[in-house]
Amino acid sequence: MTPRLSGRIAEVAAADPAARALEFRGRWHTWAELAAAMDRIDGVIDAHAGGGTAVVGVPARNTPLHVALLLAVLRRGGCFVVINPARGRESVRSDVAGLGLRLVLGQTADIEELAGATDGTALVAFDDLDADARVQHRPARPAEGRSRPGVAVRMPTSGTTGPPKRIDLAYDALDASMAVAKHYEAKKRDPARRPSGVALVNSPLAHMGGVFRVLQCVLDGRAFVFFERFDLRPWLEAVRTYRPKTVSLVPAALRMVLEADPDPADLSSLRAVTSGTAPLAPEDADAFTARFGVPVLTSYAATEFAGGVAGWTLRDHEKHWSEKRGSAGRAQPGCALRVVDEHTHDVLGPDRPGLLEVRPAQLGRDAGWMRTNDLARIDADGFLYILGRADQAIIRGGFKVLPDRVRSVLEALPDVRGAVVLGVPDGRLGEVPAALVEPRPGAAPDPAALRAEAARSLAGYEVPKEVHIVAELPRTTSGKVDLGAAKALLREVSA
Template sequence: MAMPMSYADHVLSRRIAETLALQPDSPAIEYGQVWRTWGELGAAARRIRGFVTAYPVGRRQIGILLRNRPENVAALLGVLLGGGTVVVINPSRGEDRTRADITALHLPLIIGAPDDLAHLVTPAPGSATLAITDPGADPHLSTTAGRRHQGGTAQSGVAVRMLTSGTTGPPKRIDISYDMLARSVIGRDPESAPAPAQPRSGVAIVNAPLVHIGGVFRVLQCIAEARPFVLLPRFQLEPWARAVRTHRPKAVSLVPAAVRAVLHSDLTSDDLSSIRVVTSGTAPLSAEDADAFREKFGIPILTSYAATEFGGGVAGWTLTDHRKYWDAKRGSVGRASGGARLRVVDEDGTVLPPDRPGLLEVAPGQLGPSAHWMRTTDLARIDDDGFLWILGRADQAIIRGGFKIMPDDVRNALERHPDVAGAAVVSRPDARLGEVPVAMVELRDYRSVTEADLSSYLRDRLAPYEIPAEIEIVPEIPRTPSGKADLTAVRRHLEESLHARSSERR
């Protein structure tokens, strides 16, 4: 049987090593308004690499309890420098679920903060944990007595076993290869792409979580470009705005929930005067919100379409397209990008002509020119100019007494209400109609509106069958790390509320 190949000399690993060695004294990561240098980041990553390469090539599957901290970035880079596979573990999913996840993974080594390791990890016999704190501090290795752990065999060529967002069910892991990541963050032909001769002058802002593909992509993109960046623990308006005012980036990336937070804040165009463009993905952003953002701040929003399975984005707006086409094609997520191919098919797989809605299929550019077609569960249409519209998830359509309802249409209508900060719409079984839509709504601070007010508002904007059978106002909508509404948690909450009210009536 052929021995597994080491990916420590892959173009992605080489690019990471080259960037970390460029100018060791130059700033690399700002966290908590304190800068760490490329030299500090490189030294920390190389220390992690030493622990990774102590394992045989086929067993370098390393779990990382990822939080948005500099030492976690160093751990991510260190595993990739060592040709290993990063297994993403989300320490914020709840202790019981995280413990069960770790137990099922059978990993030889798990890296994380000391508190996370202590609370979440019960090492199996022969396995180990590596506690990391500040990038300048030595990691602390703890091993468990017993026969050397034999689990955690890595599939050759996998750089990251990435968690999906878990919007509609439990998160699952998708294998992202070294080749896919290299094409995403370096270019379609990464071997021929020249490496930076020196660190870039502009500073990026990374607020996407490292437990999501968006966070991994943004960090590795900064590393590939030798671009210093501000790392935020998560998106919060004030720290983000301070970073924008301080470092004056020309481009920022915001998920739709963050776009809406900025849009409805007290920030002015002067606060964001350096920004020329906002990119937005991971979840649908309404054309109304995009237009309102541009009207308030004078900044266009370039939406995109991506998925963990694709290894990144496969469609998006360019600034040139936005200037030329937005008014005619507002609401689209742009055209195929990064070498991707897109098509729409019916349920039998027959390719449909332009503007006919159907199921979207994608051949991602990250998989190279011979990429096979991947069928999604997204309903979509593509026009004559190649612009893609995502119409909703086929597996989330609600059939109410024979009428089809797309939850995103209802959500968009609710979010157009001036008092609504966010909404989520799911189905509920109904004895007479089969199923009905129900909604959870989060209001803006200090706003006062009732469920009856919202239902009345929707009557002028939706068909009668689309109006939710119930609207519940909550302090905060549960969300996944990527900022999407956690529909499983939303559905569970609404079911529990209905059960509680039924019990009270009895």
């Protein structure tokens, strides 16, 4: 049986072929162009992956070609295996070698990098959306391939705390996630009736957020501007040109907009900014709203949940933000949240900190409770507060330090653009917190002064023993601080 999501992609692609689908680097591509590319990709899959639904690996980048690759695989009910090219050549080659895929598709430069990585995988390249395929490697004995019935996307986690894991996202879960977020109507609609507005998508396709937002637009039949990455100048130009009602900005991008200080008239079409992926300091949210008159709606999501499970609504923001600032919002419709004791796993009452457990609506009625590594509390009104990760807690002489709490205090200081707090060994106390700080443009903060200012809001044991100023914090493609790279940087600047 064809998944409903697959059928909807086929409907949208076939309706009104001359309609604009996506803009990239200033050029609009029509649905006819995307559909023609999808048909060519279908032929390649039939020739190299044995037909049927197929499991296809793709080094995913933000280009029209990669949108066509995603849609072509999902239209036929196949499994789109995301390979993150930002992880570096050797990591990508090792990743592909371990996946046992029969077929990897991608742009020419990425496919050429994979030559010799695996004998059993066919490697096929495309120069761009309009180009025919070029076979780079045709195996004499194709890999067996690993069937993924019902799986739409195999997505790696962000890998901020260690090697990425792969999560299987089912067709039903992705479909339900759109409904939970209220961006995609579950009822059948006339595919020829397309929304008039234009969306902006700057999340990476190698991350859950990018796949989710592209599918939001496609399933709704909405045209969108697709960015290779967040770039302030073209983003602002697109906001001025297309006047969207909502945009999505990760915290680092939101701070860039604040620092650029554009004319508030440029953002006057916006009713809300949504922000997720990484923690956002409430001070930044308040500053954005004060400057531009636009509320910032934060959310809580994970690849494992196939989308968001908690977030702010405009109504909640109007009624509760002043007393609930810093919260990640309340459970989304059909989702359930609870906090359990770290050791006994007994369910805890309001405002008691512990491990967060989630029952995501998008995983179906029979989904059980999923335990996270996030420390959290939920207040009597159901608002969720993320306190940090249990597996990153620093035990300083018997006292528990939550790095996210210290980070949020540092990021509230006027000269700090971003911060990360890490544990370093200490002969007497076992472990102590140390911080890397990225200053705001033009600022030159003094480490000792930052420690002194942070100490006004922190317990003595929470104050970082060391503060190091760095030009830029290492980040993943999704905008999170890469903790592995940050640890290496801390070792380098501490030496």
